[in-house]
Ligand SMILES: [Ca+2]
């Protein structure tokens with residue numbers, strides 16, 4: 622929990638710092654000087670859509686054992702308590718770690734170079 626709180630704090634700081642900079646306002650995912658970038662809300666929404674694709678009964682839990690091997694393997698890595706059930710909380714925590722890990726310049730956005 623301490624690690625997750627630290628991550629949330631880091632993301633909050635990055636977003637706050639980015640929000641203080643004078644930047645050209647663009648719609649999420651829109652190009653900036655020919656570059657694509659994605660912010661945390663859009664990233665989380667995309668990730669949530671991925672989760673919901675497999676959460677067919679909409680109970681915010683995916684029992685991933687019977688999913689295709691590639692998906693099952695990915696979900697197992699995100700299953701923090703290793704109970705073979707991936708909750709939306711576990712999924713979102715893993716997604717946040719992924720965003721923070723990819724945001725190399727800590728500006729609260731993932732640009733082309735950070736997405737690839
Ligand atoms: Ca779990």
Ligand SMILES: [Ca+2]
Pocket residue numbers: 723724725726727728729730731732735
């Ligand atoms: Ca970035």
